[in-house]
Amino acid sequence: MERRCPALTLTGASREELEDLLQQLDTDRAWLLQQIDSGRWVDLRLDLAALERELGQMIVRAGELMEDSGSR
Secondary structure (H helix, E strand, C coil): CCCCCCCCCCCCCCHHHHHHHHHHHHHHHHHHHHHHHCCCCHHHHHHHHHHHHHHHHHHHHHHHHHHHHHCC
16 A cells, blocks of 8 residues: 655745755754764663654655655
8 A cells, every 4th residue: 555645735934944944854863863873862762763764754755845846
């Protein structure tokens, strides 16, 4: 079964604002990964690592959707 992503629609947000948001999320994702790798929150490591991976995938997908919408 193929999963479909709902269309992204944000009223009032410019493309630049969305790009800034994705950049901020990626910066936060990188910080989280650095904290995990340095041994912080050992008891939550597996859950946080899964969260970091999912956040990375979401950021990539949102970027792809923005590119696709910009080329139309």
